[in-house]
Amino acid sequence: MAAVTVTGSLGFFGREAIPSSRAPELWFRPSEVASKGAFLFASEPRKATLTGTSWTVTLEETYDFPEDVHYLPEIHYFSAGGNLTHVDELRRKIRVPAGGGSISNFPTEPQPGAIIVDAGPPKVTGVVYIDWANVTSDGVLVYAPESSV
Numbered sequence: 001m002a003a004v005t006v007t008g009s010l011g012f013f014g015r016e017a018i019p020s021s022r023a024p025e026l027w028f029r030p031s032e033v034a035s036k037g038a039f040l041f042a043s044e045p046r047k048a049t050l051t052g053t054s055w056t057v058t059l060e061e062t063y064d065f066p067e068d069v070h071y072l073p074e075i076h077y078f079s080a081g082g083n084l085t086h087v088d089e090l091r092r093k094i095r096v097p098a099g100g101g102s103i104s105n106f107p108t109e110p111q112p113g114a115i116i117v118d119a120g121p122p123k124v125t126g127v128v129y130i131d132w133a134n135v136t137s138d139g140v141l142v143y144a145p146e147s148s149v
Contacts, residue, residue, distance in 0.1 A: 003058050004100025010075070011053045022085075023078035026055050028071040028094070036065060045074070062095045070095045 010026055011017050018024045026048040034041045041060065048057035062069045070093035077086040097106060 002098075003060055004096065004098075005056060006059050006096060006100045006103060007054070007056045008103035009053045010050065010055050015053070017053045018075075018077075021080070023080075023082075024050060025076040025078070026050060026057070027074045027076060028057055028059055029074060030060075031070045031072060031093070032067060034065050034067045034069045041069075046071075059096050059100065061098050061100070063097055 006028075009015075010024070027045040028048065029045040030041065030043045033043050046057055046059055048055040059071060060069075062071070073090045073094060075088040076084055077088075079085050092108075094103070094106065
């Protein structure tokens with residue numbers, strides 16, 4: 001249970017920086033109020049520090065919460081007068097592993113209903129998968145952890 005530093009990059013498609021005239025802010029909104037041990041965490045969003053296309057933010061590790069806690073990133077854009085003009089929301093859950101680090105190294109988890117084609121077992125847990133590599137005379141093997149059914 002720890003607050004860790006998380007880093008990454010932010011820009012438009014094409015990897016160009018968002019112009020400072022758009023006054024972007026990157027926020028990480030916790031999914032819910034949560035608890036770890038005797039500590040109760042409020043759902044107050046955390047603001048990242050932006051420098052060019054790079055950002056850094058302090059977040060709580062989320063894999064060891066008893067609840068399904070994750071962060072939902074939001075990019076806020078402001079006018080020259082300081083008025084909010086637009087919000088971009090990433091709909092993918094961001095779960096922070098022990099130690100934090102670069103978001104590019106975080107495990108990605110499939111969204112509900114996603115179909116992933118890959119060789120070998122999935123690199124995430126709690127998903128149903130079909131093992132096409134080990135077809136027997138009875139057919140293919142389907143693995144379904146109890147938590148995913």
